[in-house]
Amino acid sequence: MxxxxxxxxxxxxxxxxxxxxxxxxxxxxxxxxxxxxxxxxxxxxxxxxxxxxxxxxxxxxxxxxxxxxxxxxxxxxxxxxxxxxxxxxxxxxxxxxxxxxxxxxxxxxxxxxxxxxxxxxxxxxxxxxxxxxxxxxxxxxxxxxxxxxxxxxxxxxxxxxxxxxxxxxxxxxxxxxxxxxxxxxxxxxxxxxxxxxxxxxxxxxxxxxxxxxxxxxxxxxxxxxxxxxxxxxxxxxxxxxxxxxxxxxxxxxxxxxxxxxxxxxxxxxxxxxxxxxxxxxxxxxxxxxxxxxxxxxxSSAPMFRPDAEEAALPRGAERFAAAAGFDEVTDIVLGRCSMCHAAEPGWDGIHYAPRGVHLETGRQIALLAREIYLQAGVTHAMPPANVSFIEPAERAKIVAWYRAGASG
Structure with missing residues (x-):
């Protein structure tokens, strides 16, 4: 393997x-x-x-x-x-x-x-x-x-x-x-x-x-x-x-x-x-x-602030932010995932981002590259029941982007 x-x-x-x-x-x-x-x-x-x-x-x-x-x-x-x-x-x-x-x-x-x-x-x-x-x-x-x-x-x-x-x-x-x-x-x-x-x-x-x-x-x-x-x-x-x-x-x-x-x-x-x-x-x-x-x-007290955009990306995440296909994957995630994985989710019935995972910015997407790859690329675990209709071609782009970053 x-x-x-x-x-x-x-x-x-x-x-x-x-x-x-x-x-x-x-x-x-x-x-x-x-x-x-x-x-x-x-x-x-x-x-x-x-x-x-x-x-x-x-x-x-x-x-x-x-x-x-x-x-x-x-x-x-x-x-x-x-x-x-x-x-x-x-x-x-x-x-x-x-x-x-x-x-x-x-x-x-x-x-x-x-x-x-x-x-x-x-x-x-x-x-x-x-x-x-x-x-x-x-x-x-x-x-x-x-x-x-x-x-x-x-x-x-x-x-x-x-x-x-x-x-x-x-x-x-x-x-x-x-x-x-x-x-x-x-x-x-x-x-x-x-x-x-x-x-x-x-x-x-x-x-x-x-x-x-x-x-x-x-x-x-x-x-x-x-x-x-x-x-x-x-x-x-x-x-x-x-x-x-x-x-x-x-x-x-x-x-x-x-x-x-x-x-x-x-x-x-x-x-x-x-x-x-x-x-x-x-x-x-x-x-x-x-x-x-x-x-x-x-538990209804204010949630912690989202990650500061000005904070430097860890070395591992930098590779994914610079990998080929990152911009395309960012658009896919923002279109298919961020309606739930946000500080203020837009999906009816969801009041807080599942597991506290936010996917609203390029920085957050780069940090969570491995999870995105496993949940929405290799497997079809996300979105649940594919409610946001992510296409097979989009999943393939996620896989290609992650592997490009992992080998970079």
Missing amino acids: NDFAIFMDWAEFAVRWLHVVTAIAWIGSSFYFIALDLGLRKDVPLPPGASGEQWQVHGGGFYHIQKYMVAPDQMPDDLIWFKWESYSTWLSGFALLALVYYLGADLYLVDPNVLDIPVWQAVAISVASLGLGWLMYDAICKSRFGNDNTRLMLGLYVILVAMAWGYTQVFSGRAALLHLGAFTATIMTANVFAVIMPNQRIVVADLIAGRVPDAKYGKIAKQRSTHNNYLTLPVVFLMLSNHYPLAFASEMNWLIASLVFLMGVTIRHWFNTHHARKGNPHWTWAATAILFVVIMWL
Whole structure:
């Protein structure tokens, strides 16, 4: 295959697929064990050391599950560890971050209207923020401040709000919300890798050596697992946000993200309370609905300014602006695409440009050359159902122009 753009698009698709599959496995097992732990029966006869049990039915079979506080008396021969779901989710997510936002930094990561910095600086800030975020969070958890779980959760929320605002001061709106999700997901996976798993290994080693494991290791792991439980739903929202300009392209995007974390708490509180058989706090759904209505209202705030025409084109985009056929392609895009992909769309029923993509100027068209080529040249994905009647000859001109620029 000699078309690098097609190869990269399939690479992104493959990694995104892997990321979604591993995330389903991680989130599914996490939610399952939280529900299991909260729903254990403690008012029944139990073996020595057991703290609860539960009978479950699934797939035509019955399962009898018992939980041991700290650990059983003897180490089982076939102990199953739940860790690779988390590790694979983070690794595939970081790979996708690199493919989309680092390799496509000029388009997706850096916005000169927010902060005009070189790509290498933006990538360095991205990587450093993920690592430093974990170190800061871990230090707070281990400090005296972290001894009170409620206080710790409030402190964590303040950090997340600060990061939400901070990312919007550095990256494009799309990248800012995505990075907030990556920042949070890094904390969650590092909790598994650096705290939960090491503590479990200490307990296993004590059992093998015939020692009684210290209960503090289970307590610490439980604290981090609880944090992961409440952070999961906001992370999923933030990962999906890059498809919805109303979330990422509003000037209130950092506040929208901050409220999403509160929705994660209210939703999980209902499920956790329900699974623990402590009632059904329906007020949480009313609170969630109110928060979502506020988010919808905030999304109607002014969208970010379009790219400044006087800003210099990145080196890669310059080739497409100078490639043969650029003027013709510009006319095609303006005639077939810009009625929707505009700051003020002219198509009935469309109030904001799909995915925040604007195609009203030559500069914007040159910047989005690869996307135009894949969406309207190689494939017929755009316009949807070919509503603007783009001709096969016009698609051929888009393909010829892109390939001329890519080889230039």
